[in-house]
Amino acid sequence: MALKSKDLLGMKQLTSDEIMEILDTAKTMKMVITSGNKKTSHLQGKAVITLFYENSTRTRTSFEMASKYMGSSSANISSSGSSVAKGESLLDTVRTLDAMGTDIIIMRHNQSGAPHSIANKINASVVNAGDGMNEHPTQALLDMLTMYERFDTFEGKKIAICGDCYHSRVVRSNAIGLAKLGAEVSVYGPRTMMPIGIEQMGVRVADSVADCVKDADAVMGLRVQLERQNSALFPSVAEYSKFYAITPEMLQLAKPDAFLMHPGPCNHGVELPTAVYDCDQSVINEQVTNGVAVRMAVLYLLMARRNNL
Ligand code: CP
Numbered sequence: 001m002a003l004k005s006k007d008l009l010g011m012k013q014l015t016s017d018e019i020m021e022i023l024d025t026a027k028t029m030k031m032v033i034t035s036g037n038k039k040t041s042h043l044q045g046k047a048v049i050t051l052f053y054e055n056s057t058r059t060r061t062s063f064e065m066a067s068k069y070m071g072s073s074s075a076n077i078s079s080s081g082s083s084v085a086k087g088e089s090l091l092d093t094v095r096t097l098d099a100m101g102t103d104i105i106i107m108r109h110n111q112s113g114a115p116h117s118i119a120n121k122i123n124a125s126v127v128n129a130g131d132g133m134n135e136h137p138t139q140a141l142l143d144m145l146t147m148y149e150r151f152d153t154f155e156g157k158k159i160a161i162c163g164d165c166y167h168s169r170v171v172r173s174n175a176i177g178l179a180k181l182g183a184e185v186s187v188y189g190p191r192t193m194m195p196i197g198i199e200q201m202g203v204r205v206a207d208s209v210a211d212c213v214k215d216a217d218a219v220m221g222l223r224v225q226l227e228r229q230n231s232a233l234f235p236s237v238a239e240y241s242k243f244y245a246i247t248p249e250m251l252q253l254a255k256p257d258a259f260l261m262h263p264g265p266c267n268h269g270v271e272l273p274t275a276v277y278d279c280d281q282s283v284i285n286e287q288v289t290n291g292v293a294v295r296m297a298v299l300y301l302l303m304a305r306r307n308n309l
Helices: 016-033 058-069 090-099 114-119 137-148 169-180 209-213 237-244 284-308
Strands: 047-052 073-078 104-109 125-131 158-162 184-188 218-221 259-261
Touching: 016 058, 016 137, 016 169, 016 284, 047 058, 047 090, 058 073, 058 104, 058 125, 058 137, 058 284, 090 104, 090 114, 104 114, 104 284, 114 125, 125 137, 125 284, 137 169, 137 259, 137 284, 158 169, 158 209, 169 184, 184 209, 259 284
Parallel strands: 047 073, 047 104, 104 125, 158 184, 158 218, 218 259
Antiparallel strands: none
């Protein structure tokens, strides 16, 4: 199997069959990374570059490790340490990397649509590692893998997502992907942090944290993106944590076997108290492990398409 498109730009473009293909491939890749010998030859002789215009720990490092585990030559570029800082345009930058024979460019950018704007102008495959407030498809895929390891089916499963939905590319990608697989997504956060028309993505907007998490199979907290706040969207951190945090009491309203997720990084004491971050139901560190497996699967399936052309 291979992906239909040359690029992975968002969950919007993936069919439900492609999502399941990525998740099944990631399960196999997870066996590699949890084994004593983290090596495959799937990307041998290939070149992978990460190009990050925004900070990252999880996404960037996991893509880097995924490509190295699979035997590729890899390089990492950030805007501050490259000719981007001299004013080189995004298009000139990616054309330069393309001319070096790069097979896959993994890109994070602060502008929504930035990866889409360059994907059809270069030969390399482009993977969206987060574009502004639009999408973060590989985060949604790793979240879905974490659920898939616990669910026999996504159909009818209740997923609660609480926090700063307005700035969250994670909520958008999860909403789109989970709807394609038949899950029921409820969201909650301050009204000022809820995108107008989010219901059109197939989600229910809840009335409170309690209403959102009640009987949920999985509960996800979202980071308050303090770096993107250019106006006072909530009165204070104390008020936010009082009315919008997922507390131990709130988590108890979910199903007894529900699990707690967070894409990270977390503002401890804001969207989650540390007691919840570290509780027995938390699978946050497993999400990180699954991030490497999903990114290996995405690189493998994109390269399979390139090899088949
Ligand atoms: N979840 C996520 O995208 O984290 P990073 O910003 O650390 O990559």
